Structure formats: C-alpha cells, structure tokens
Amino acid sequence: MTSDGDDRSMRERMLAGDPYIADDPELAEHSLRAMDLMDAFNTTSARDPQERRRLLTELLGSLGEGTEIRPPLRVDYGGHIRIGARSFANFGLVALDVAPITIGDDVQIGTNVQLLTPTHPVDPEPRRAKWEAAAPITIGDNVWLGSGSIVLAGVTIGENTVVGAGAVVTRDLPANVVAVGNPARVIRTIEPGTA
16 A cells, blocks of 8 residues: 555556556566567567567557567557457557557557657656556557657547648547647548548
C-alpha cells in the first residue's frame, strides 16, 4: 500500500487509467518481457515472415489476419495493443501501450508514427515523484496515418480518416476527414467512393 491509502498494485492502477508509478517490479517484468520479444522481432530476417508473425502474436494483445508490421517496432508492454486485419505499419512504429491501443482493419501507418498513451502530471512534485497515468487510443477502420504523425493519449480517430504527415493529433477526429498540422485540424471532408 502506498501513502495515498490505495492498496491496488501499480499494474492495477495503470490498467484502470489511474495514476501509478512505472518504476515497479511487476511492471518492470512485463516491460522486460516486451523488450525481449521486440528485440527478437526487430532482428528477425525479412525472409522469415512466419517467425516475425509468431513473435508479434506473442507480443501483442491481438493481431489480425494479413496484418504486417515492419521493424523496428517499439512498445511499452505490447499486450495492450490490438490490431485488426489487413493493416500495415511501416518502419519505426512507436506504440506506447500503457493504456489500450486499438487499431482497426485496413489501417495504413506510415514510417515513424507514434501512438502515445502515457501522460505525466503538469504539477512538478508528483512528476518528480515519478507518478504518471495514461488514456487509450482508438484508430478506426481504414484510417491512414501519414509518416511522422503523432497521436496523443485519449484520442479516437474515426474510420476512413487521413492524418497528414507530421500532424500531431491532440483531440478526437471524426470519420471521413483529412486532418493536418500541429495541432491537427480538419481541412476537408472525404466523400466515400470519390477520388
């Protein structure tokens, strides 16, 4: 039990979306397991797709049929990431899954995209004490995240939406739009079935 009277483990707090301290032996073990699997995945030959898929299936919470992720891949725990069918993540995906990350079917993820669920206190004292929290990220079906885009904690992106390269998504985006910039803003609506 911590001095705040909460007798839950740090992992239980983290999974509930409540403040927790990441420097905890149980969380460290989960993180080390993920690092071992990431290292193995990231060094597996492109000529061995079955081994890559086996490692991803062991690392991630779920991996849809026909989905491909090109290394390097970086995660916190891996087990809180769910990716649908036929999705593709190009080189350099960083998916910090302190909270759940849900990626739909047919999603295209460009190079060096970051999906960042962790948050840290603005108040310097709890931050100095190493408290943090997290909020989930949800990416709808058929979304395209352009290279270098960043999606922050708590964001949901609706289906068919396109996020421009380098955009920083700080708030939810509706379905069927194009969003660009920092912070990302909607610049047009997409009419499904039109070029």
